[in-house]
Amino acid sequence: MMNxxxxxxxxxxxxxxxxxxxxxxxxxxxxxxxxxxSVLVDCLAENNEAAAKDRRVVSLPRKGNLxxxxxxxxxxKDYSRxxxxxxxxxxxxxxxxLGDYIHGSPGYQDxxxxxxxxxxxLKKRYRKRVIPxxxxxxxxxxxxxxxxxxxxxxxxxxxxxxxPDKMKKYREFFRSLPLLVKxxxxxxxxxxxxxxxxxxxxVDLIYETNMIDYDDFADIDPYEFRDNTxxxxxxxxxxxxxxxxxxxxxxxSQDGNKCxxxxxxxxxxxxxxxxGGNQLILSPSCxxxxxxxxxxxxxxxxxxxxxxxxx
Ligand SMILES: [Mn+2]
Numbered sequence: 193m194m195n196x197x198x199x200x201x202x203x204x205x206x207x208x209x210x211x212x213x214x215x216x217x218x219x220x221x222x223x224x225x226x227x228x229x230s231v232l233v234d235c236l237a238e239n240n241e242a243a244a245k246d247r248r249v250v251s252l253p254r255k256g257n258l259x260x261x262x263x264x265x266x267x268x269k270d271y272s273r274x275x276x277x278x279x280x281x282x283x284x285x286x287x288x289x290l291g292d293y294i295h296g297s298p299g300y301q302d303x304x305x306x307x308x309x310x311x312x313x314l315k316k317r318y319r320k321r322v323i324p325x326x327x328x329x330x331x332x333x334x335x336x337x338x339x340x341x342x343x344x345x346x347x348x349x350x351x352x353x354x355x356p357d358k359m360k361k362y363r364e365f366f367r368s369l370p371l372l373v374k375x376x377x378x379x380x381x382x383x384x385x386x387x388x389x390x391x392x393x394x395v396d397l398i399y400e401t402n403m404i405d406y407d408d409f410a411d412i413d414p415y416e417f418r419d420n421t422x423x424x425x426x427x428x429x430x431x432x433x434x435x436x437x438x439x440x441x442x443x444x445s446q447d448g449n450k451c452x453x454x455x456x457x458x459x460x461x462x463x464x465x466x467x468g469g470n471q472l473i474l475s476p477s478c479x480x481x482x483x484x485x486x487x488x489x490x491x492x493x494x495x496x497x498x499x500x501x502x503x
Pocket of ligand 1 (some may be wrong): 251292328383427458459496
């Protein structure tokens, strides 16, 4: 399928070439233009496919074991246990972290730096099997709006304590993080969501998500960002209505591999919350464990103690 981006480039190319050759082109020139155009379109399509594949959307196969943990927010104790659970699991275990590794909350010591330093190492060591997603708190350093909690601008407060070199290292790591995991057995996992029906509006959602750049969202209206962009929806949306959830899952099914349910973090809930049979919100006191070969079509199939475990 030819997408809008390619069409735009093709149009520009035609305009330039026509301007260059002027009126009264010979048949040979017209034929040449046509052939060059088709070569250009093929090259662009190939290049785009290669560039877009798994850039922001990570696919997981229909085998192995998946563990999903919610927001860590600088809690070193939680992080260490997550790591311990992952390292104690088999070699077919995937670890997906739902984003927001930094910026502590009252009730424990904020060790965001320690968490990040270790997570960067863990990701390097287990490149394919450790999948930390981007959260709104990380995005605030690489092009997203600042985040505040308890009356403090946490984006600025954390950066204030760090050396420029450390910040540079963290920004590099944040830029490398994906937005969405799609499992072969039909589960979509993102920091938040769903992407709203009006935002999807017939675009190729997987392709567009793969092409997202994180820069340049800091200066737009934060409400506009949250409500009307794919990235804003995936990082900030807390409106879990059914029409949007269905549109989101349908759009993610268009590669022929059906998506049945969505899993998010971001919103504080008491343990976990199921919404409408197709959405699950996880909080840090629980984690999700799934056999990737299992057929799961509704969040109501998740059983406490077997899929949803106390953490
Ligand atoms: Mn969040």
